[in-house]
Amino acid sequence: MSMDSQVHRITLAGSDQSFGCGSGDVILRSALREGIAFPYECNVGACGNCKFELVDGEVEMVWPDAPGWTERDRERRRYLGCQSVPRGDCTIKMRPAAHYAPVHRPRRVLATLTGRRAITHDIEEFHFQLDADMPFEPGQYALLKLPGVNGQRAYSMSNIAGPRVLHFQIRRVPNGQGTGMLFDSLARGASIEVDGPYGMAYLRRDVKRDILCLAGGSGLAPMISIARSASTEPELAGVKLHFLYGGRTPADVCGRDMLEALPGFGDTLRFEAAVSAAANDWGGHTGFVHELAESMFGDSLRDMEIYFAGPPAMGQAIQRMLLARKVPFGQVHFDQFY
Numbered sequence: 001m002s003m004d005s006q007v008h009r010i011t012l013a014g015s016d017q018s019f020g021c022g023s024g025d026v027i028l029r030s031a032l033r034e035g036i037a038f039p040y041e042c043n044v045g046a047c048g049n050c051k052f053e054l055v056d057g058e059v060e061m062v063w064p065d066a067p068g069w070t071e072r073d074r075e076r077r078r079y080l081g082c083q084s085v086p087r088g089d090c091t092i093k094m095r096p097a098a099h100y101a102p103v104h105r106p107r108r109v110l111a112t113l114t115g116r117r118a119i120t121h122d123i124e125e126f127h128f129q130l131d132a133d134m135p136f137e138p139g140q141y142a143l144l145k146l147p148g149v150n151g152q153r154a155y156s157m158s159n160i161a162g163p164r165v166l167h168f169q170i171r172r173v174p175n176g177q178g179t180g181m182l183f184d185s186l187a188r189g190a191s192i193e194v195d196g197p198y199g200m201a202y203l204r205r206d207v208k209r210d211i212l213c214l215a216g217g218s219g220l221a222p223m224i225s226i227a228r229s230a231s232t233e234p235e236l237a238g239v240k241l242h243f244l245y246g247g248r249t250p251a252d253v254c255g256r257d258m259l260e261a262l263p264g265f266g267d268t269l270r271f272e273a274a275v276s277a278a279a280n281d282w283g284g285h286t287g288f289v290h291e292l293a294e295s296m297f298g299d300s301l302r303d304m305e306i307y308f309a310g311p312p313a314m315g316q317a318i319q320r321m322l323l324a325r326k327v328p329f330g331q332v333h334f335d336q337f338y
């Protein structure tokens with residue numbers, strides 16, 4: 001066996017649980033692949049939720065400059081599970097939390113780019129065909145390994161799980177390494193590695209409350225996937241879904257056409273948009289999407305199941321508003337974008 005194909009055993013201190021971590025994989029994702037409920041959120045080194053303490057053994061951080069890893073962590077032998085590779089068998093201290101138990105165990109598949117289409121001036125939908133199944137829940141995301149790009153990039157699926165197809169709606173980020181590669185260099189027919197699914201902000205089918213989806217910018221995709229699933233889910237028949245989209249200008253507003261194609265549009269399914277920099281020709285709401293949600297629903301937000309996705313500033317404003325309105329935390333679902 002070559003060094004490259006070695007599998008190291010990671011043991012959870014104080015328990016009889018352990019899992020294998022093969023080369024080319026990181027501690028967090030190899031734990032999730034074995035069904036272990038390892039806490040995390042972003043998977044890209046930013047949030048710090050996947051920290052563990054190294055009790056015994058040696059690990060290497062694949063991205064030592066990850067914003068979620070501090071000098072203090074380094075001193076205390078704390079590492080990010082999503083960025084650390086074992087150099088041998090290890091013992092780690094990490095408290096599994098049932099909430100993070102994967103609904104579908106993540107797997108790595110080969111994905112071929114089959115097409116793309118424009119959604120707005122800076123968002124495009126990318127279609128991939130997979131060489132193996134990758135079941136996922138609406139609202140989850142996957143990691144794309146892009147040629148020549150350091151690390152992986154997280155993108156949420158906008159379709160609902162189907163026959164080996166993934167759709168992503170991606171906003172081009174000025175000077176972004178990953179989006180630059182996707183928009184300018186990845187040719188139709190090219191294959192990349194996709195790893196997923198990940199994320200906790202997936203549709204709760206067993207909850208019968210009305211649903212509120214709040215999306216801004218690149219947060220369109222997971223909310224569209226949730227709306228697509230909820231509108232056809234027999235368990236959610238009769239549940240109303242309100243979809244609110246926030247953009248900076250009218251040119252940023254999108255999603256209505258995707259919702260109009262779903263059963264129940266105009267009845268159980270409604271779409272509203274707000275823009276923060278209104279133009280004269282805009283006849284809709286002005287302001288931020290959290291302001292629109294608060295003015296439309298007020299205290300009845302407490303009776304809704306709320307999902308949101310978008311830029312960090314939008315996410316923080318939504319959380320502050322929901323906290324002030326005393327919306328129970330368990331009814332709010334999001335994976336912060338970074």
Ligand SMILES: Cc1cc2nc3c(=O)[nH]c(=O)nc-3n(C[C@H](O)[C@H](O)[C@H](O)COP(=O)(O)OP(=O)(O)OC[C@H]3O[C@@H](n4cnc5c(N)ncnc54)[C@H](O)[C@@H]3O)c2cc1C
Pocket residue numbers: 041042043044045046063141150151152153154155156157168169170171172173175176177178179180199218219221222335336337338
């Ligand atoms: C859970 C989640 C879901 C997301 N879903 C979507 C979506 O549906 N649509 C969408 O448009 N965007 C989404 N994003 C944002 C997306 O992942 C990218 O951050 C964004 O596209 C910018 O990437 P970039 O490479 O162009 O920009 P860059 O500025 O080059 O890189 C941005 C990100 O890449 C990571 N990164 C940078 N350097 C390294 C490195 N050396 N090693 C490892 N990682 C590195 C960091 O996390 C950084 O924030 C999501 C993000 C998260 C966390």
Ligand code: FES
Pocket residue numbers: 040041042043044045046047048049050051068080081082083
């Ligand atoms: S830093 Fe690892 S999951 Fe966010």
